Structures are given as structure tokens and as C-alpha cells.
Amino acid sequence: HSLDLTSHDAGLIGKYVSFFQEDAETPLNLEQAIARFNEGQYIKSRSSSLSLGIGVRPVWIKLSVDNKTNINTLYRLAIETPWLDYIDSYHVYSDELVRQVTGGDGMAFEYRPMPYRYFAYETTFPKGEMDIYIRVETAGPMAIPLYLSSSQAAISRDIRQGYEYGVLYGIMLALGLYNLILFFLIRQPEFGLYSGYLFGFVANSLSYTGQIHAVFTPDFGPYFQDWMDISLMVTYSVLGLHFARTLLRTRHYAPGLDKFTFWVATLIPCGMALGALLSNLYISMILAFILNTSFVFLFMVLGYRAYQEKVNLALFFFISSVTAAACICISTAAVAGLLPLNDITFKLIEVGMAFEAIVLAVLLGDRFRSTQRKHERAERFARTDELTQVLNRRGFRLLADAVWRELSVRDNAAVVLLDIDKFKAINDTYGHGEGDRVIHEVASRLRSVARDGDIFARWGGEEFIVLLINTDIEQARFQAERLRKSIETAQFEIMQSKVPITVSVGVAGSNKGLFEGLPLSQQPLEKIISKADKALYEAKNSGRNQVSFYIHHASAS
């Protein structure tokens, strides 16, 4: 059953190992383990990667490597699950212990005799048969994907793994960063929660695959690492749940489910914090796994409920959560020994999550667009007069103030205020409804006469305003007269009888860029409006249906 090196370059070698699990509390030493193998008390592995489940007794593995050549090739022996706590590997050649390597997650990175994030070391095999005994002890899942690869193949594998993780993390980090920026710009919580969820997931993945610890916290030791692993796992689960609740607006149609999700995402972390206070890693770890499982499950339930409620694109949310859950289940089952553990099944969690992240980004994009539309609609609504559908006073102010700020020293402008004459009588005679119709009709006519660049609005009641840009007082006179005439000459029919309608008009404006002797651009628009109002009052007093101008006393003639 030994592994013939001439026919092996790289890959999983689970099929060549035999193993047994310790049954006494005290660990066996190498001699005792060899004795058990010699007594035939072992099991031959049938799968390419050994997986024995979670929280099982320490396991001893025996592997015989046969080098039929005289060449001493360099190989790398690796167990690629980074969470295994204690690993001891013994090389026995011609009944003599020739090498011992100790490692595992229970040792701070700094003290491990290998530069890898998991248990791995380089070795050569002299001619003949070398027996390798490996003892593995861990509190977590006893998944032992044992690889033996030629040095060349191992390096290629490292590079490929680097790219694969780079792509998966790159997708998630880019989406996370982009949505974080969006969050700061538009302040909608789902964008922040989404990016927190993705960053949390990447950090969690970097942590449990040993990458964070290898690079950033090599001397922090296993206790710190364990706490960090479960804290990050909980962080992304909690952020993920709050993200789903917020994105799908669950509160509005499924308050019970929403509350349940909220409390799951709140109470379990509190329980874990209590576990941390009591320094009880075991309780906290169990709670973390419960929360993580609930997270996967609740994500699907929330998606399905939203789909039932016909929330926009909820079907995509549901499908992506089911896909991610399936990937997580396959990876977990592989690690727990229920499915073959290999490169694909091990990384399927990250693949599923990257897929989900992309779908969720599309959903957020859609949310962004619909929010934008709602804002635009609300803004248009707030600027428009309901009765006449022309700008209201607020809309006028927004536009006119913007134009006013842009006036340069020589620019001219004029304000024209128009008020329907004796309008009260129309209301009193024909009723308020007919009065409304008249206001609507007058607005339409005035708007059609106003020029494209003018800002026309309903100023209030039966009063209208026009801001004429790049127009001096002379041109304004002409334009005001046109407006007045357009109403005077129009045929207004109220309850089948023709009713003459007229407007009085007040105008104030600049000449050669000056108003009251000062550049118009240095005067507030408010002032010009009040002067036009004054002129309107004059027009009313002088008999109505006429245009009146504000004339500055200093230059009055």
C-alpha cells in the first residue's frame, strides 16, 4: 500500500494512508503508535482526503513512501486545513527516527518551523521506503487533506491559489469598497451594511484560512487566533442579517420574522460576549456556529418572504442565497467528512459568497436607481404648483436664486408680477371650481407667451411672476405688454358665457446693468420683486388691466 514516488508528482494522497484514533485520555507516543500499526489495529483510508468529523479523538496516520530511484527529489508534504491544533510528523527510515516536525494552529506562527499558513514542510526521500507517522489533534473539524507534491508542483499550486483567492477576495473587496463610498455619498444604511458584510466575510475567510495570522499576527498565539476567528465569523453574520432586513424592508410586511432576525443577531453575540468575559471559548464557539448556521438559513427565509411579497428583484436575492447556502453546505459537508474534500469543495464557500455578492450588488444598484427616481419625483412635486402645473413659489426661488447668483456686473434682468383683476368676483359669481379653471387657463396662456429662457411661476393665489433674464427695462416693457394683451384678448368661457378677464402688471428691472444706480448683480432679487409688487399696486390703483413700472426716485422724470 506504499506510495510509489516514480508514479506520483502532486496531489492528495489520502488513499495511501492507514489511520487509527487514540482511545485513551493520555496521548500515545511514537513507539506505542507504531506498535498499534504493527498489530494491525488500523483502518485503511478509502478516500483521497481523510475527514473524521468535528470534536473527535486525536488521530494517527501512517504513510509509506517508496523511492525506487537513486534520485533525491525535493517534495512538499502538506495538510492544507489551517485550523488543526497540534500536528506532529515523524519520519522513520530503516527503523530509525530520522526527522520530526511539529506544527499546527496551537502554535503561534512565529514559532512554527515552516513558512506556510498551514502545516507543510519540504522533505526528500532517500532510496527505499520511508514511513511517515503523523499525529493530529484538534478541537475543530478533523479534516486532513494530505498533499504530497514535488517542489515545482507545490510552487505552481501556491501561485494558483494566490490568484484564486486574489480574484475571489478582489471581487468582494471591490464591491465592498464601492458600496462603502456610495454609503458615504447617499447615506442609505443598506449600502454600509452590505460593504460591512463583505469586508467581514473576507476578513473571516482570511482569518480561518490562516492568512491574517500568518501575515499580521504571527506572534499572537492560538488563543487570540481562536477568538479572532469566531468574532469575525459572527461579525459578518450579524452584518449580513441586518443588511438583508434593511434591503428587503422586512419590517413592513413580516414584522415577526424581522424581530426574530433582529434578536438572533443581537442575543447570540451578547451570549458570546458573556462567554468572552468568562474566558469560555467553547460556549462562544458553539454560539458562533449556531449564529452562522441561522444566518445561512435566515438569509433564504428572508429572501423567500420578500419574494412572496413581490419585493423588487427578491427572487434574485432568494436564488443567490440558496446558491450560497448550497456552496456552504457542500464545503461544510466536505470538511466534516461527508463529501470528498478537495480544492473545489474547500473553496466553494468563497465562490458561493462571491456569486452572492455580485447578485446583491445588482440589487443594490436597482435600489439606488429607484431611490433616485423617488427623490426626483418628490423634488419635482415640491417645485410644481398642483393646480396649474407650473412652478410654485419654492420652485421659482430655487431656479431664480441660481440664475441670480450667476449674474455678472453688466447683466440686465427684470421681474414681472401679474395679478388677475377682480378675481374675487369670478369666485363669487361662478364658484371656486370655475375660479380654479380660470387660474389654470390664465397660467397656460401666460406660459405659452413667456419666452423659453424666462422663469415663470405661480406666485400665489391669482398672482404670477416672470423673471426675464438678459432683458433690460425697455425690453421688459414690451414683454409685459405682450403678456397682458394675451389675457385681455383671450376668450374665457365660464358656464357657457364669455367672461372678459384681464391682468394688472407690475415691472421692475435694470437698465445698462444698473438698478437704483447700483449694479443689478449686487442687489438681492427680493428687492426687485418687492419693487415690481409696488408697481403692480400702482397698476391696480390706476384702473387695472395695465402695465406699471417701478421708477427710482433719484432718476424719476
Ligand SMILES: Nc1nc2c(ncn2[C@@H]2O[C@H](COP(=O)(O)OP(=O)(O)OP(=O)(O)O)[C@@H](O)[C@H]2O)c(=O)[nH]1
Ligand atoms: N378659485 C380660487 N380662488 C383663489 C385661489 N387663490 C386665491 N383665490 C381667491 O382670489 C381672490 C383674490 O381676491 P383679492 O385679492 O381680494 O383681489 P381681486 O378680487 O382679484 O381684486 P383685485 O386684485 O384688486 O383686482 C380671493 O377671493 C381668494 O380667495 C385659488 O387657488 N382658487
